[in-house]
Amino acid sequence: MARRARIAHAGRAVWATVSEDGTALALAGGGSVAADEAQWLPPVTPGASIYALGLNYADHNRELGFAAKQAKPLVFLKGGNALVGHGGTTPRPADANQMHPECELVAVIGRPARNVSEAEALDYVSGYTVANDYAIREYLENYYRPNARVKNRDATTALGPWIVDAADVPNPQALSLSTTVNGQEVQHGSTADMILSVAGLVEYLSGILTLMPGDLILTGTPHGVHFCAAGDEVVTEISGIGRLVNRLEAA
Structure with a gap:
């Protein structure tokens, strides 16, 4: 591998x-x-764009009280300072009593993609990695427009440990995802439950803009909401990709 x-x-x-x-x-x-x-360090090319998906798992949508499938994908951008590497720490604000981890499969673009069809979309993916994209519910103003305090705070998106070549992941829609907090499993799911597959997301995004080599697509998270405290060790893991460790510290 x-x-x-x-x-x-x-x-x-x-x-x-x-x-x-x-x-x-x-x-x-x-x-x-x-x-x-x-x-x-986060395995990302400096200057790469980071696209993130919300509400892309039907089971998580139901958990949050939404319809299982949304009419249109919920896509938002993330800044580079939001990333932190494997083994790193993430600040937990004192008033963030509803801060929870989100295990996500991340697709890494390998060559320019514009108006790519779903059938050929995976040919434009060079590899995959793992993200833990924390959400802070107290700061959420609108699910369809996640504000910076929720999804762009410094070091609140752990990424890594590495990028696995796409050739070693024959089916990105057949991977299990899990999250543990201090050894207790709090989230479990499968990429088979994604509403828009990795290929579907590449098709959708490349129909809007040109995806460039190194760009990242965070593909959403399955059900399982668990609020974390400062000092917690959080592990997000995806079968065949990797095990990403992160710790929360008081901000």
């Missing part, structure tokens, strides 16, 4: 290849770093 990670090394951000057993990172310019000693 080919996996690419981005880490901080010798004062700069570098890409590395993850060993088969996941214990070492081979640096692009030579040398290696032990995985448990690495400072993991």
